Amino acid sequence: MKEIKDRDGGELGTEEHAPPSPTLSPDEWSRLYRDHSRQVLATLIRLLGDFDLAEEAMHEAFAQALRQWPNEGAPGNPIAWLVSTGRFKAIDQLRKDKRGRDYVSQLAPALLESVKSTHDTEDDTCFSDGALDYPRDYAVSAYEAADAELEEQSIADDQLRLIFTCCHPGLAEDAQLAMTLREMCGLTTEQVARGLLQQPTTIAQRIVRAKRKIRDARIPYEVPGASELPQRLAIVLKVIYLMYNEAYSSSSGDAVVNGDLSAEAIRLCRHLQALLPHPDVAGLMALMLLQDARKGARQNADGTLLTLEQQDRALWDKAQIEEGTQWLDWSLRSGPAGFYTLQAAVAALHTQASRYQDTDWVQITGLYDLLLQMSASPVIALNRAVALAMRDGPEAGLELLDEISESGQLDNYHLLHAARADFYRRLGRKSDAIAAYRQALLLTSQTPEKRFLQGRLAELQSAG
Amino acid sequence: MKYLALVYYQESIINAMSEKEWQDLNQECIRCVEKLSGTGNFIIGQALHPVETATTLRVRNGETLISDGPFAETKEQLAGFYLLDARDLNDAIALASNIPPARLGSIELRPIRELPPKT
Numbered sequence: 001m002k003e004i005k006d007r008d009g010g011e012l013g014t015e016e017h018a019p020p021s022p023t024l025s026p027d028e029w030s031r032l033y034r035d036h037s038r039q040v041l042a043t044l045i046r047l048l049g050d051f052d053l054a055e056e057a058m059h060e061a062f063a064q065a066l067r068q069w070p071n072e073g074a075p076g077n078p079i080a081w082l083v084s085t086g087r088f089k090a091i092d093q094l095r096k097d098k099r100g101r102d103y104v105s106q107l108a109p110a111l112l113e114s115v116k117s118t119h120d121t122e123d124d125t126c127f128s129d130g131a132l133d134y135p136r137d138y139a140v141s142a143y144e145a146a147d148a149e150l151e152e153q154s155i156a157d158d159q160l161r162l163i164f165t166c167c168h169p170g171l172a173e174d175a176q177l178a179m180t181l182r183e184m185c186g187l188t189t190e191q192v193a194r195g196l197l198q199q200p201t202t203i204a205q206r207i208v209r210a211k212r213k214i215r216d217a218r219i220p221y222e223v224p225g226a227s228e229l230p231q232r233l234a235i236v237l238k239v240i241y242l243m244y245n246e247a248y249s250s251s252s253g254d255a256v257v258n259g260d261l262s263a264e265a266i267r268l269c270r271h272l273q274a275l276l277p278h279p280d281v282a283g284l285m286a287l288m289l290l291q292d293a294r295k296g297a298r299q300n301a302d303g304t305l306l307t308l309e310q311q312d313r314a315l316w317d318k319a320q321i322e323e324g325t326q327w328l329d330w331s332l333r334s335g336p337a338g339f340y341t342l343q344a345a346v347a348a349l350h351t352q353a354s355r356y357q358d359t360d361w362v363q364i365t366g367l368y369d370l371l372l373q374m375s376a377s378p379v380i381a382l383n384r385a386v387a388l389a390m391r392d393g394p395e396a397g398l399e400l401l402d403e404i405s406e407s408g409q410l411d412n413y414h415l416l417h418a419a420r421a422d423f424y425r426r427l428g429r430k431s432d433a434i435a436a437y438r439q440a441l442l443l444t445s446q447t448p449e450k451r452f453l454q455g456r457l458a459e460l461q462s463a464g
Numbered sequence: 465m466k467y468l469a470l471v472y473y474q475e476s477i478i479n480a481m482s483e484k485e486w487q488d489l490n491q492e493c494i495r496c497v498e499k500l501s502g503t504g505n506f507i508i509g510q511a512l513h514p515v516e517t518a519t520t521l522r523v524r525n526g527e528t529l530i531s532d533g534p535f536a537e538t539k540e541q542l543a544g545f546y547l548l549d550a551r552d553l554n555d556a557i558a559l560a561s562n563i564p565p566a567r568l569g570s571i572e573l574r575p576i577r578e579l580p581p582k583t
Binding site for chain 2: 219
């Protein structure tokens with residue numbers, strides 16, 4: 001796994017961090033925020049036991065760093081500094097806030113404990129009435145203590161605690177997705193809303209409700225034990241793939257790939273693999289990288305969707321294909337091939353064919369057979385039918401589509417009708433093809449997809 | 465932290481059971497309570513008579529209105545409850561997953577809300 005570098009740079013909690021230079025450019029600041037804010041937040045949530053309080057404290061800490069570091073120089077361990085500063089800011093805030101005092105005494109024993117152990121002699125005065133007013137050397141010694149506390153392992157564990165909490169099965173799926181984007185990826189509520197094509201107020205409500213449930217039902221901030229891990233990891237992976245799919249085919253709009261969200265999904269998956277190396281995590285990453293590698297070729301200049309057959313393969317991102325293939329190999333070497341790994345293997349076979357005609361449909365159909373055994377999803381069945389039609393001809397494909405249609409589950413899925421239309425077209429059944437393309441057109445609101453279907457329709461109609 | 469585990473199942477499933485299956489289920493529930501008591505997680509709990517014995521009341525404009533049956537017709541009926549003392553939701557889930565009717569119906573876990581101090 002070591003051969004694959006973290007392409008985003010110092011995002012991983014397990015890496016050495018070079019201390020930032022005393023004066024940081026705006027770019028460096030935003031990079032520092034980007035790279036470290038999630039680690040600082042995850043640890044502050046553990047120490048403060050509250051999402052909102054931790055978020056506020058994290059922002060305060062960065063603001064303090066902005067004021068202090070240019071004059072006094074940046075600390076050797078910026079994460080530890082930011083965590084300690086955030087923690088003290090939070091205590092300070094709580095001391096000033098009457099309600100906060102109850103909170104400190106009742107709800108944050110871990111917080112009290114951590115501060116007490118940091119500075120035993122001060123604890124009486126520290127939590128007497130009135131605002132917390134710690135002397136400067138007290139703060140410094142606390143930073144040092146936090147330095148020791150913040151070992152690489154605990155930073156990594158806090159990151160995992162955060163993602164498993166955001167993806168807790170006690171939260172609704174849409175809340176899991178919104179929380180993960182907000183807390184793990186650091187997107188603002190507006191950015192989450194844009195990515196998911198929702199109103200910001202809807203997303204804000206979802207996040208408020210999720211945080212309230214975490215607090216009131218006491219969803220613990222912990223990494224699941226070995227017996228629950230497979231099930232819980234599957235939910236995390238589903239959320240990441242949902243994030244990626246949301247980006248890959250936003251249900252309407254002009255761009256086929258919403259670059260922001262797909263990049264976030266890949267970044268988060270890479271991060272997860274660093275924290276918790278697992279064949280399924282690597283499989284999902286391979287799948288996303290291999291699919292994402294084709295994004296530059298999926299549309300032509302006027303925004304029409306291009307099929308695999310029409311795509312200019314020279315436009316595929318070779319570096320991503322290379323990385324995706326390496327993760328696929330790692331996944332296959334490291335355990336039984338799961339759902340994502342098998343799909344990644346399909347994507348890899350596509351990238352290995354230098355021309356469409358060279359595609360190994362025999363192997364691809366075989367992989368879909370395995371996938372269908374694993375998950376009786378009608379969408380997988382549809383993909384298998386498309387592959388099988390390439391292997392055995394469109395007649396065989398049509399037979400399978402008839403079977404799939406029987407359940408009625410895909411009646412409103414435009415790709416079922418598009419596949420049917422394509423099979424008819426290849427068989428020369430023009431009027432059937434036209435009817436199916438029209439049906440598919442009715443069912444999609446995505447502009448590039450529409451243009452593609454309209455193009456096919458026009459070709460058939462003009463062919464006399 | 466206290467959680468109320470509300471046990472729901474379709475009474476039709478229970479009605480379709482043989483006498484022996486029903487007795488076995490009851491004995492299993494007794495063992496479940498003993499186990500939860502032994503670990504200090506059981507605060508209180510009771511099984512309920514079928515929903516046809518339910519009476520619903522509400523007070524409107526000072527008048528008590530009584531009606532037969534549950535407030536809402538649902539697919540599954542409330543069959544009993546356990547008040548559990550658990551560390552957190554994950555702990556409560558682990559405990560409640562051992563409640564025998566979880567296999568037949570569903571368990572709804574509700575965190576107990578402490579009322580504010582009397583003023």
